[in-house]
Amino acid sequence: MTRVLVVDDHPVLRDGVRAALVAASLDIVGEAASAADAVRLAVELRPDVVLLDLQLPDFSGIEAARRIARDAPDAAVLAFTMSDDDETVFAALRAGAIGYVVKGVESRELVHAIETVAHGDALFLGPGLARRVLAHFTATRAAASAPRVTNPVLEAARLTDRETEVLELMAAGWGNAEISQRLYLAPKTVRNNVSTILGKLQASSRGEAVVWARAQGLGGASP
Incomplete structure (x- = not known):
């Protein structure tokens, strides 16, 4: 069973994500509402995937991804955010994210993305996102x-x-x-x-x- 750490500072969104992932038989090993907690829990819990919002209250998810890639390298970081501009996408990849999902995707797509990066495959979900990354x-x-x-x-x-x-x-x-x-x-x-x-x-x-x-x-x- 894929073990997931969910990181987002909006409780309602975390509730929705949790429900979708549990329904898909994924194991939610922890939740965090800040970048600092995301890094700490990634190190402590060693999840397979860190579903990481990039807009967090203490410091950026980009920096959190960089620290997670350094301190918990076996955890696949999947960026999960509203932004789909090239600067943010490639900053996340440079920081260590292996996948990028724009919020608003269907639950089944999010589950597929998590399972995909858990197996080491890159995946990009969002309007034209995969095409731009490939280009x-x-x-x-x-x-x-x-x-x-x-x-x-x-x-x-x-x-x-x-x-x-x-x-x-x-x-x-x-x-x-x-x-x-x-x-x-x-x-x-x-x-x-x-x-x-x-x-x-x-x-x-x-x-x-x-x-x-x-x-x-x-x-x-x-x-």
């Missing part, structure tokens, strides 16, 4: 392959065979512990590989690296 990463890939680009944002060609293996499993939704077992590597070695991959791809977070890897067709390995 962004397609343009990024084209820029990275252009001969005049001297500092491409993402340089996958520089990955070693081992780093490529690790990235493939990251894109498939595997956590560090699972990657360690699959590849017979020490946990510290996996953490070091992940850090190196982020540096080589110039990705600011695990989530950004995963989204890019999925756009390249990686992530076919089954847990």
